[in-house]
Amino acid sequence: MATAIADAGTGRARARRPRRRGDRRRRIVGYAVLSPLIGFAVFPLLWMAVSSVKTPDELYAFPPTWIPDGVDWGFYRRVLDGTQFTDFMVNSAIVGIGSTAIVVVMSAMAGFGLARGGFPGRLFVSRSVLVAYVFPTILYAVPLFTVISGIGLAGTYPGIILVHVAFNFPFCTWLMMQYFRSLPKEIEEAGRVDGLTHVGIFVRLAVPLAAPGLATTAIFGFINSWNEFLLSFVILGGGERRTLPVGIYNFVGSEVADWGPLMAATTLAVIPTLVLFLFIQRRITGGLTGGAVKG
Amino acid sequence: MTSRLDSAERIDSRSEEPAPALAGAPPSPGSRRWYRPILRWLDRRTHVLLVIPGVALLLGIVAYPVGFNVWNSFTDRNLSFPTSAWVGLANYERVLTDAAFFSAITRTLVWTFTSVAGQLLLGFIGAIALQAVRRGQGPLRLGLIIPWAFPSIVLAYSWKFMLDPIVGVVNDVFMRLGLIDQPVAWLGTESTAMPAVVAMNIWFGFPFMMVALLAGLQTIPVEHYESARVDGANFWQELRHITLPGLRHVIGALVVLRSIWVFNNFDFVYLTTGGGPIRATETLPVYAFQIGWTNYDIGRMAAVSVAMLGVLVVIVAVYLKVLRVDKED
Structure with missing residues (x-):
């Protein structure tokens, strides 16, 4: 975690200064730190939405499939009608x-x-x-x-x-x-x-x-x-x-x-x-x- | 501007008395004389009159129940029985001798401190990285903070689903990574329930911290970094001597505000674990709710509430001081 701060910070300092040597590397480090954070932030709700269009067989299987075979509105029908x-x-x-x-x-x-x-x-x-x-x-x-x-x-x-x-x-x-x-x-x-x-x-x-x-x-x-x-x-x-x-x-x-x-x-x-x-x-x-x- | 004004509400320059607009449409000249002084008297008090309905509502819906609650704390009121009797300090005695009460306090402090610290840490890293990347700040800020406005039940259940012992994706990922050998019931195991709920709360709160800290970072003058660079400061020195001092007030306000909300948070814990397993996640709000709502023991719940209030008064006093809410403009 400490490395992450250091790297991110180096990149962050760059944002304040005119373009100089090493900028590219800092930006890449910035992306590298940011991507997992964005993934973490987005995943739970994305997973909720993706799972809601799975078929029952797919949803209740373990290990779960990461990409659904197709879009199935069955669960929505059950919620709205049943x-x-x-x-x-x-x-x-x-x-x-x-x-x-x-x-x-x-x-x-x-x-x-x-x-x-x-x-x-x-x-x-x-x-x-x-x-x-x-x-x-x-x-x-x-x-x-x-x-x-x-x-x-x-x-x-x-x-x-x-x-x-x-x-x-x-x-x-x-x-x-x-x-x-x-x-x-x-x-x-x-x-x-x-x-x-x-x-x-x-x-x-x-x-x-x-x-x-x-x-x-x-x-x-x-x-x-x-x-x-x-x-x-x-x-x-x-x-x-x-x-x-x-x-x-x-x-x-x-x-x-x-x-x-x-x-x-x-x-x-x-x-x-x-x-x-x-x-x-x-x-x-x-x-x-x-x-x-x-x- | 004049065009906006209805002629009926404008002073007739020849008349000495302004026509009050209280009644909406102006009444005919002959019939209005007697109540005009009253209307003018009321009009001078417009501001306070405008505030009264809201204050009355707060008194009725918030203040009265709170007062009622304090009263209840000295009675044996129970939702199952119609009558109640004065019992003095018996409820307080029961609360203060209940070991669950003190472990609930400890858990609340752990829950509050670790959640806020985690949110702040991830938010800070995210803010600094986002500042560095520069691109896409607007859409990213927006996209990441929107879940903040979603119903707590949606957030709680999306996590409950991920952490499910049978079909949960977290078990799948952790097993693939070799962190665990077999599926774990994250929310159903005493040792993992609190960390799991805290993880969820960190997930919920860190984008908020990130956006607020990013706004704070952007108020630090560029020149400070430039002169530090001229003096040969490395990143850690910049962080220590420029970034952190520059963010001190933002961080202070964020920590106090978030601590109050997390301390008060009932929904996340109740909706994910309900306080279980075996009280492992029973924070003060959940503890109070279980006594008052599940056991119908309103008197004893009230005593818990009063104790909780004591802790909160301290936090709110700090909050008012830090934010100086009464500062005009």
Whole structure:
């Protein structure tokens, strides 16, 4: 490992300097270090996708075949026709869209209020929002279940949507606050001069100007809701409203997992994320490293 | 800019009072007089009013259950029984005398430390190599970080499948390489379960570290390397005196943030091993969940949660300090 650092570092230093003797070698070393890392990063999910199109005979053989004999959609057919997978997907979509619509509005409001407001306690609120963001879900999941079931919303769409809104709210607010802060204040001051009320400035100026931020927030909000496991697991249990992660978890009943349909199901589960990312290609890296998805 | 404004929301220059836009469409002049002062009073408080719904939600869905949890920790509340009674510190006593609690703490620290260290190490090597290669940085960063946004169940099950004792590809590769003689149940063996889950977590997190560190590397001025080269510094000296000091803040923030997330991580462990075999991977979140959800013993789970919270408060205090979240602009 130490050699790897040394070699990579030599190559890395080269990137900063004008072209000189030995550059070629350094670049080759860079590739040599990077390739296994990329292979490591890509392999598990690639293997999942490849395995999902194998035939049952091929999948359950050991040693496994590295390149499938052909593409067989049998596992997908079994997942889509033989299980409740599509129901779970619909549930996830309803919960995701519903909670995202609400959380975007609420976080835009709160984000603007915190970014531009001068009221006492503003700092305390923005800190609390951040603490709520890093607060471990496990610490409130089970007591939250007693609260939600106490008001009769356990296992229902409104219940889980409410929970997902709260789950997503801290980060979305943080994201919107950053966007509103990045807008030039002069525009709002000009709005004031032109006689806009504070509400008018928010609705007529700030929100339209922050539209790209709203779109990004909505996409990450949806993805977070789509991925969320623990709260959905506790609130929805084994009921009809199970979201996709909970539904997939319940696929594994017996000791020996049915890997074929499972790999088809997990492969299908990432497609919405990939499709959504097509819309915000340029903002993905920044959004993800900024913490937009809970990891 | 003026064109954006609806005329109804503009001050009539002849009128002294601005027409509030709270009601959306402006009411007719005759009927609105009495509530205008109220609307103006509200409008001046727009910012705080905008924040209230979200804060109320957080209070109801996050803060209240947490408080309820603390209350529960002094009762014998159990999901199987409708009533509960005050038991004082009995739950804490049971938790603090439970050997599993302390071994869960140890395992959580091992899990957090090895995962974050592994992620950081691989991420650092990757960032430096990617910087050296120069080509394809954009697509590579994007391609490697996308799985970060996938559902944890997908990530966990893709690994569970690879590590499967019967059809797992990892056994095939390791047997071909001569590392093992016969298939191993990686997640089902006490000694290999934790390393396997940590390996998965390193796999999950290192691209994130790589992308963040690469961004950090690009903020180090080229001149520093050039003058080091003039002074005859070798690679190790450059790494020691330029690269690492230049990345110090990025690494600090990353380590703190990732430590919090990994410490809190429930999904990966629960979905791959469920805490087993024989508690070999039972970290604090899984331990708390088993007590509260599997055994319905909410009172005792609450006591575990409060203890966990204590550890976290320390980490979060450091986090707020390191990131200085309240710094304006």
